[in-house]
Amino acid sequence: MPDGWSRLWAPHRMSYLSGENRPLPGNDVVCPFCAVPALSDEDGLIVARGKEAYVVMNLYPYNAGHLLICAYRHVADLTDLSDSERNEIFELTSHSMKVLRMVSGANGFNLGMNQGAVSGAGVAAHIHQHVVPRWAGDANFMPIIGQTKVLPQLLQETRAALANSWDLVD
Ligand SMILES: [Zn+2]
16 A cells, blocks of 8 residues: 555645755754744644643654654753753653553553664754554554555544643543
């Protein structure tokens, strides 16, 4: 089955990770994680906004409901964060897990931060925590080499479902 996802939404959404849209040393591409908060929640695919960090759908998800917890501040490394930024990123991670469990019945999660371009970080200059929900029998964590897999729900629908449920868990 062809990858209908990128054709459905990529033309009118920012591309985080691939090709010419990827911010790299030496090009002038605007950092997507700095730009997203200026957009509406719907256009930016933002699930929730905290004081120092926010929750956004990953445009290139490893699995349905793959979220990114991004600091508002453009810093690269975990050691660059303030205590309060670090704390809020982990509070938002924990809250995201509760919401994903409620909305999607996720059985487990892969959590993590790639630190530095050599680690595989697509946007290495701006720290972001991955929250990847898992279900029994789903695909491997990273089944994709250079291609987005077909996902069962549109990102916008998932965003709305998660945002609408955000305040329903403690
Ligand atoms: Zn940034």
